[in-house]
Structure formats: C-alpha cells, structure tokens
Amino acid sequence: MSSSSIPAVDFAALWADIGPQALEAVARMGESGWYVLGTEVEQFERDLAAAHGVEHAIGCASGLDAIEIGLRAAGIGPGDEVLTTPLTAFATALAIARAGATPRFADVDEFGLLDLDAVERAIERHPAIRAVVPVHLYGHAVDGARLQQLAEAHDVAILEDAAQAVLARSDGRPVGADTIGAATSFYPTKNLGALGDGGALLTNRPEIAAAARELRDYGQRAKYEHVRLGLNSRLDELHAAILRTAVLPRLVAATDRRRVIATRYLAELDNEQLIVPGVPQGSASVWHLFPVFVVDADQRDAFQAYLREQQIGTAVHYPILASAQEAWDAPEPPSAYPVADRLARTELSLPIHPYLSDEDLTRVIAACNAW
Numbered sequence: 001m002s003s004s005s006i007p008a009v010d011f012a013a014l015w016a017d018i019g020p021q022a023l024e025a026v027a028r029m030g031e032s033g034w035y036v037l038g039t040e041v042e043q044f045e046r047d048l049a050a051a052h053g054v055e056h057a058i059g060c061a062s063g064l065d066a067i068e069i070g071l072r073a074a075g076i077g078p079g080d081e082v083l084t085t086p087l088t089a090f091a092t093a094l095a096i097a098r099a100g101a102t103p104r105f106a107d108v109d110e111f112g113l114l115d116l117d118a119v120e121r122a123i124e125r126h127p128a129i130r131a132v133v134p135v136h137l138y139g140h141a142v143d144g145a146r147l148q149q150l151a152e153a154h155d156v157a158i159l160e161d162a163a164q165a166v167l168a169r170s171d172g173r174p175v176g177a178d179t180i181g182a183a184t185s186f187y188p189t190k191n192l193g194a195l196g197d198g199g200a201l202l203t204n205r206p207e208i209a210a211a212a213r214e215l216r217d218y219g220q221r222a223k224y225e226h227v228r229l230g231l232n233s234r235l236d237e238l239h240a241a242i243l244r245t246a247v248l249p250r251l252v253a254a255t256d257r258r259r260v261i262a263t264r265y266l267a268e269l270d271n272e273q274l275i276v277p278g279v280p281q282g283s284a285s286v287w288h289l290f291p292v293f294v295v296d297a298d299q300r301d302a303f304q305a306y307l308r309e310q311q312i313g314t315a316v317h318y319p320i321l322a323s324a325q326e327a328w329d330a331p332e333p334p335s336a337y338p339v340a341d342r343l344a345r346t347e348l349s350l351p352i353h354p355y356l357s358d359e360d361l362t363r364v365i366a367a368c369n370a371w
C-alpha cells in the first residue's frame with residue numbers, strides 16, 4: 001500500500017506544498033525575458049546570504065562546482081595537495097581534482113566528521129597540503145574554532161563543504177563565516193533543494209566572492225573581458241526564482257521540523273544493536289540525514305531490508321569511501337582509514353525530512369526498536 005510507505009525523501013509532499021508558488025516563480029521568470037544571471041539570481045543570493053548569516057552568496061551550477069570555484073578563488077591549483085575526508089560524497093574529492101590539486105585523505109571521528117587531530121598530523125607531515133576541505137556531514141558542523149586555529153597555525157586555506165549543512169552553526173557561528181567560505185548544494189534531496197541542480201559559495205571575504213563571480217562566468221570581469229580560465233557554472237534564473245520564493249522561505253521551519261524529528265530519534269531509539277551517536281560538541285546541526293550505525297556490520301543490509309519490508313525508506317551514506325574509488329590512479333584500500341571504513345560498513349540513514357508526520361516517525365522508531 002503506497003499510502004503507508006514512508007520514503008527517505010518525499011518529493012510528492014514537497015510538490016504538493018511548493019507547487020503553486022514554484023509555478024508562479026516560473027511564470028515570473030519566463031515573463032521577465034532574462035534567463036541567465038539576472039535579478040532572480042541577484043535577489044536569491046542576497047536572501048540566501050542573509051538567511052545563512054554571511055555577506056556573500058555566489059550561485060553556481062552545482063555543489064561540485066561551488067567547491068572547485070571556492071578552492072580556485074583561494075588560489076589552490078596544480079602542485080597543491082588538499083586534505084579532506086574519505087567519508088563523503090565523491091563530489092568533495094572530485095572538486096579538489098577538478099581544481100587541479102591532489103586530494104589527500106585523513107580519517108574521521110565517531111560522528112563521521114574529519115578528525116582534526118589527524119588533519120593536524122597530516123599537515124605537519126606533508127608540506128604540500130595547502131588547503132583542507134572539512135565536510136559538515138549529515139548536517140553537523142565541524143568545530144569552527146579548531147578549523148580557524150589550524151588555518152592560522154599552519155597557513156592552510158579552509159574551504160568548507162556545507163552541501164548538507166546550510167544554516168548549520170558551530171558555537172553560534174555560521175559554517176563558512178570565518179574561513180575561505182562554505183560551498184553548499186541545491187541538489188533536490190538537500191535541505192535547500194531545487195527542482196534540479198544548483199549550488200552556491202557562501203563567504204564573508206569580498207575578494208573570494210569577486211573571484212568566484214568571475215570563475216563561474218568564463219573568468220569574465222566584464223563582458224568579453226576574461227581575466228581567468230573560468231567555467232560556465234551559473235545558477236539558472238529559473239532555479240533561483242523557484243528557490244527564492246518557493247523553497248528558501250520554508251527553510252527555517254523545515255530545519256526546525258528536522259530538529260524536532262532528530263530530538264525524538266535521540267530520545268526514543270532504543271536497541272542494543274544500533275549505535276546512535278548524537279550531536280558533536282558545539283554543533284547546531286541541521287540534520288540533513290539521521291545516521292545510525294549497526295553494531296554488527298554484517299547485519300546492516302539485513303536491517304535495511306527489514307525496514308524496506310515495512311515500507312520504510314533508508315539509504316547508506318556512503319557505502320564506498322571517496323579515497324577507495326576506482327576513478328583514482330591509486331585508490332587506497334578502505335582499511336587505510338579504519339574509522340571511516342567501519343562507519344561506511346555500518347551506517348544507515350533513517351527518514352528525516354520536513355514532511356515526515358509524527359505518526360510515521362512513531363512507526364519508524366517502533367520498527368527500529370523491534371528489530
């Protein structure tokens with residue numbers, strides 16, 4: 001019975017909610033006769049920057065591009081090594097390679113976030129590391145004060161991957177506010193999801209914002225004046241229009257709902273076969289995902305199948321470490337990063353989205369506890 005299925009992400013409910021306003025936005029954009037880099041993008045960038053709590057937002061074609069553009073705006077390129085986490089979407093590491101740099105990896109902590117002690121040791125051992133890309137995985141904020149301390153002590157650029165963490169704060173500070181910046185994604189499943197691809201660089205640094213605006217637009221400073229070898233990575237007016245008036249105005253309430261759901265999971269999940277890690281110190285998490293970790297790695301797939309039988313949708317983030325992907329010339333064995341390896345083999349993301357009802361949440365919790 002489809003009426004009793006609980007999807008991991010509910011696009012039908014999303015469209016039922018935003019559809020009329022999205023169609024209005026499409027009509028507004030269409031009637032404007034201006035489809036690339038116009039007033040919709042400009043206004044959306046202003047609204048997004050204000051909502052997140054930074055000075056500048058630069059709309060791009062994807063989160064992948066926003067990371068590449070942020071790194072290149074900071075002067076990172078060929079010959080540089082960039083340290084990141086193996087437990088992330090492949091896009092994080094791919095963006096480093098696309099910027100011309102070489103990705104290097106360090107292990108994660110029990111929350112799945114980059115282990116900043118391991119980062120510091122790696123920076124001390126490898127002087128070619130000129131930047132670090134921490135990932136605010138699952139919507140948890142990596143420790144911002146520690147990131148700043150690393151940047152200052154070791155002269156490395158920090159570009160944060162906030163694809164899953166728009167509005168997240170570390171000790172009250174918006175992620176990306178005190179570093180080079182943060183790249184976010186508008187991929188449809190994300191907290192601020194578009195009806196297609198998109199992303200943005202969020203930053204407080206005017207020189208990074210200016211460079212990013214050039215890089216996303218063929219490296220143009222003014223029309224037909226190319227000062228860098230850039231990309232075509234502009235957020236479409238169409239997506240900006242829909243995001244601005246149909247999606248962004250709902251983001252605070254949607255994030256609050258995610259937090260209510262997470263609070264119930266944290267209080268009510270009770271099964272010795274499941275590890276529920278909670279929230280990292282100082283993180284005002286936005287709960288893009290709600291990860292649990294199965295004690296016995298061999299049982300993870302059985303747990304997922306059990307929930308599927310009860311029509312409860314889940315997903316694994318991520319089954320293969322970014323460092324182990326065969327796209328690299330020399331993929332590293334998963335065992336190179338033991339904590340990330342264990343988390344990748346035991347993680348399952350439970351449904352957490354703003355349209356999840358209290359009744360459905362009760363059903364998910366009961367199913368998990370009965371397993």
Ligand SMILES: Cc1ncc(COP(=O)(O)O)c(C=O)c1O
Binds near residue numbers: 135184
């Ligand atoms: C952590 C992380 N980084 C980067 C990306 C890439 O974003 P996009 O799909 O917009 O390119 C994603 C999402 O797919 C992500 O979850």
